[in-house]
Amino acid sequence: MTSQQNPVQTFLLCYLFFYVTYGHDQCKSISTNKNKCCRDGNNLICQNILPLNNSDAGKNISNADTLLHLELIDVRIGNEITLAFDNLANLTNMILNYNKVLDGRGDIQDFFDNHLPMLKEIDLGYSNIESIYPNKFKHLYEVQRLSISHNIIKELKNNAFFPFASLEILELQCNEIATIEAGAFNGLDNLRHLNLEWNKIAIMEISVLDVLPNLITLHLDHNRINNILKDDLKYLAGLIKINLAENEIKEISQESFQNLVDVVDICLNENSISRLDQNMFHDLPELKYLDLSFNKIGTDFISSSVFQNLTSIEILNLENNQIRDLKTISFRDLINLQILCLRNNLVSKIPPYTFQDLRKLQKL
Template identity: 30%
Template sequence: MRNQTACTCEEYIDGAIIKCNGPNGPLVVENLKKLNVDVRELVLENANIIEIGPRAFLGMRIKKLVLDNNKIKLIQKNAFRGLESILQELSIVGNRLTEVPIAALDGLNQLIGLNLRCNKIGNLTNVSFQNMPNLIEIHLGCNKICEISENAFRDVKQSVQNIILDNNCLTQMPSSALEEMNSLIALHIKYNHIEELREGGLRNLSSLSLLSLTGNHISHISPNFISNVPNLRYIYLGENQISKLESDAMKQFTASEIIDLSHNTMEQINADTFKGMENLQHLNLEANSIREVMPGAFATTPLLLLWLPHNCISSVSPNMFQGAPFLKQVSLANNNIRIVQPFSFAHLANLHTLDLSHNKMRSIQPSAIMGSDFLTVRVQENPLVCAQDGFHVMNGREAINLTTEPNLICKTDYENDYIDKCPRRPDPPPRKVCCDAGSDLLIKSK
């Protein structure tokens, strides 16, 4: 079967979609050249291609070209000659390129998307993308990029909207390379080796809306990390090493609507930490080591969703949510909560879902979970479910016992559980599939 090539062809008004898998793919290309056909998409996978020579596709009109999972080490200067005004998408994933094929890509003036994921591309030391005025997305994930020069994106600063640099070896933000990329909307630098968000790390990015830095080694955020980045709405900082948020560190993100700080090591949320963040709607603090939330920590925010599961909180008071009247959903599951003070949630008129499951409450006063008539409170796997009148869910003012619940807590020695240890934190979500640096095989990144 290894020597066989399977091809499929589907014809459409705007061109054929041709997909070939196997070593004879290049022969199919040679035959297609003679037909002078419009090709909406051409896929040549697992064809053992090592090099793409000059004018490899001359005479063809290809809008999308996929050369994934080959062994490509070299792409000659004029490899895409004839496609300059036609080719819109180019994918060379899972190959053996050690650098961006600058000369080969030069002049692809209709190219919108370029995917070079899973190669062996090293540092971007020169102007890497030339004469591609319509380029919108650059995917460079799963390579060996540790440094990016100031001029790497020089010629595409006004067009590129999405840059993906996940699973590389960057140790700091490529600030100079990104500065004044006024069309950039999303920046992904997950699973690199960044340790600090320094002053001026992101500058003059007027359109940037999403920043993903999940899975780095970040322990410090400078209060002046961003400068003139007025539209940053979505910030993902999960799976880092943030143990403390410096005063004013979060206030710079004034436009932010969603912030993910899950799977860090914070032990306390100080008063006014998020105060003044007038657009913050969703805050994820799951799987830290938070023992205390100081009064006013979320004051003056329009928070709608607050996630605090898998922390070390032992009690809840009305002051915890002081100044956050718009909350709709709150999760405090998998903590050490034994006490919920009366009226802790009574002032949250919009709250409709409260998760207190997997805590240590042996009893709870009705006033402790008093809220709106439509408030649903989950208390599964608390010791209180073991009582004769135990219940699992409070729906409005109705206590509901669910006969399908396993009540695993009742099989433990919960009556003698007086020592509070932080619950075991769950593993972070599995990473997306990446590629092994030593092979062409796709595996889960480590």
């Protein structure tokens, strides 16, 4: 039986966001509001302020040509704030958490029509964003990290992030994404980290990930995915970590992972997987961590060669399944295995010499 997630834990997992604290003695007040804007060198931080536009704090933004870090948290940004971004030519980091940044369609306002040539990071978390229409970020060629997590996005449309040619990190966790169009990630040739955890994804077009040749980490945990097809990960040869935990996966094609020659970490725990076919994890020379815990795997549905040639694996987690018997040859090739978890299965007897080749085994 799959473990139940504590609601408080779930909330905390979805509550993480970037926050920078500066000492008040270093902040120069630039607002007469009760909750003030503070200027600390090249950093400007505003929190819990009445509508922010070209008057009040907005004027200070527009005059801050040396500003590098801009953080506006729950300031109820007004429609005129777009003009205040005109002179931020040196800005590298922009955080706009807990704001109303929407236009009439639930899309992001045109804050980024301005020329921000040095901008490297954008955080739009917790802003009730419903949609991302194409060309919304058309002038941001140097951005390397984009976070639109903890919003209410339901669909990713074609060319949604074009032309983020330099983007390396895309964070879309904790939304309501159920549909991803085939060309949603077009133009993200340099993307290395993609986080889609805690969404409502059940099926993705096979070609969705094909345009991400440099991806090294993929988080798809806590979704509604029910199977992994042969070609779903075909073009992600450089992938190092893939997390598919807590989905509804019942079947995995025998060839799903065959091209992941650099993968180190695979998480498939808390799904509904019932069988492990021959060669499912074959030819994964760098794999060190494999988590298959909290599934429905039984002895009769584990091929004796399923873990064959996994000579680099160090941690194998099979706890909370339905395994009754262990085959002597099942773990023979796991010469670097240090931790083998078999708790909460139905094993009553372990055959002699089952672990004789596991010279580095420290914990069973």
